[in-house]
Amino acid sequence: MVSQMKNKEKIEVEIRKTLDMFEQKESLPPNPYFYTRVQQRLNEKSENKSIVAGYLKPVFLSILLFINVATFVWYFDSTANYTAADNQEELIQYLSSDLNLNTNQSSIFLAE
């Protein structure tokens, strides 16, 4: 019992000494090159941003061009069917299939 108490007291002494280390706080000294390093990183960051933007712009424009050309080709390809239609019936057929209309709905193309 006595030895247990003594042990507890010793532990408490160690704990107190350890917590006292808060008072011995070591501080980092000022770094004279710190601002230079921050500036460097900021410059690197903005350089990276412009490199990415430099690549993205032509890629984006290419995609836009492709979409325009594809739409142009598709449009003329589909209207070719209309001009190739020999008669009104065929024309209605082409229009209906393009617009996904059933037979009843196709009658809207007929003049009243």
Place this chain on the structure above:
Amino acid sequence: MSEFREIVETYQVKVRNICFRYVNNVDDADDIAQEVFIQVFESISHFREEAQISTWVYRIAVNKSLDFIRRKNRKKRFAQLTSIFKAGEEEQIIEIPSYNTPDKDLDDKERKEVLDMALSKIPENQKTAIVLSKYEGFSNNEIAKIMNLSLSAVEALIHRAKKNLHKELYNYFEKN
């Protein structure tokens, strides 16, 4: 730019020290501190004038330091997981000083390591409160502004932090 330089020169010591309290490594602390000021630079336009700039800068420092530790812990957990599948690779063991002779005093360096170990085991917000209070000498009011908490919340955190530190240290010294 000169205004920004003034901010960096004014707060760099405190910011680097706050970061150092969390990571205990000068290079890592410097890296994190640089990121703090990069964020300050990028978000200065969003800074609300009614808050103190120092409070805002220190809050960023605390958050960045905590993010760093969380990333490091995630990597550690992932490494532990992958090490199961890697045979023959040596695990890096971080040794905490232990002393078998009750009469032998730990030297200051070892004692600091024990304190850091105990700090790493208490909840983040308690650690933040006690680090800012004990190491950086902030008043409870200042800590409340940095952590965006009420004064009573900060006082409660510091009280719980001391209690938990005591518990961790007791367990450590009992085993050793």
